[in-house]
Amino acid sequence: MIPKLFRGFVDDAAVFPPGSASLPDAVRAHLEHRGRWYQDLVGPLLVKTSQLSQVQRHLDEFRTGDEPLRVGIVADTGMADVAPAMAHLRADIVPVQVEVPVAKRGEDPMPGVAELKETYGDWGGVLVYGEIPLTFGLHEALDELAGTPVIPKFRTGGLLSELFPTPEELAAVIVACAGRGSGLKLTAGLHHAVRHTDRSTGFTHHGFLNVLVACADAGKGAAVADVAAILRHTDPRPLVDTTYELRDRERPLWAGFGSCSVTEPLDDLIGLGLIEEPVQQ
Structure with a gap:
């Protein structure tokens, strides 16, 4: 289960x-x-x-x-x-x-945000995520989407090093979304539970447990510096302990993430004792 x-x-x-x-x-x-x-x-x-x-x-x-x-x-x-x-x-x-x-990296997101606000009503009431680049205009875009059904989405990885936000950058986004009550979704670079460096690329990836615990704390009013400290953790033990206490609750703030591998996150969750794999009969 x-x-x-x-x-x-x-x-x-x-x-x-x-x-x-x-x-x-x-x-x-x-x-x-x-x-x-x-x-x-x-x-x-x-x-x-x-x-x-x-x-x-x-x-x-x-x-x-x-x-x-x-x-x-x-x-x-x-x-x-x-x-x-x-x-x-x-x-x-x-x-x-x-x-x-809503925009490519380096572009002004506001025209895309305006188009999205005019268009999402045609999509039958499904969940809507607006992907906002982690560049200038971010907070203005969040302000414009606050109070709408649109959930902000952010990129946390990719094929280039600049697509991986620093802990401070990601923490600022998480706290900004928590402050606006908007929630968030993330995509890319989150295959594994704990912050780590990929040996083949040299890129340092955020861990999805780091993000989960960071979102839980941000939802309680934690400051950017405190949220960034959680995102920097490379020791799984405190992250697992906190996550275990949350297992039977709804996810705080974070809608989830897209991953090109479903089994890699699953394997990490099993390995850390957060999901129990059924015994084969």
């Missing part, structure tokens, strides 16, 4: 870098995840707007039951294309969220 804290924690971003699975492989693997004992850990399969028509064919190819496929739409061709693409989906492909980049 997956504890409440981790239900729907990891969205399946298999088609996105660095995993970059083919769409057929991603659909097949996602259906396998949905049939395993850990299925409640897994959120929707994230697919680009431009891929939605192909998803239907691969679902017919690989599905063995009649359970609907829950998808999260990543708007790769613009916000205006999302509603028409949703309208052409079959009833057994259910969009549960839409993720929209």
Whole structure:
């Protein structure tokens, strides 16, 4: 059984870098995840707007039951294309969220935020995440989205070192979202539970347990410096102890994260004793 804290924690971003699975492989693997004992850990399969028509064919190819496929739409061709693409989906492909980049890194996010506010009402009431670059204009964008159903989303990794925010940068974002009551979602670079340096790339990754505990403290009013200190932890023990106490509660502040691997976060949670793998009979 997956504890409440981790239900729907990891969205399946298999088609996105660095995993970059083919769409057929991603659909097949996602259906396998949905049939395993850990299925409640897994959120929707994230697919680009431009891929939605192909998803239907691969679902017919690989599905063995009649359970609907829950998808999260990543708007790769613009916000205006999302509603028409949703309208052409079959009833057994259910969009549960839409993720929209409001600007590229270094661009002013405000025009994209304004377009998003005008557009999200056409998407049938699904969860909406607006991805905001961690550059100038961030706080103005958060102010503009406060009080709307749109949940801010931020990138915490990628193929370039500058896409990994420092603990202080990420802490400032977490505290800013907590102060506005907006929640947040993260994506990229969070495959493992505890802060670490990847030997193959040299990039230092945030740990998802660090972020979870940091969000819990930020929700209680912790300052940026204190939240950053949690994000810097490399010793899993205090993070595990705090997380264990939260296992039966809703996730504080953090909606979850997209990962091109579902099993790597799962393996870490099992290894740290936070999820118990059923004994094979």
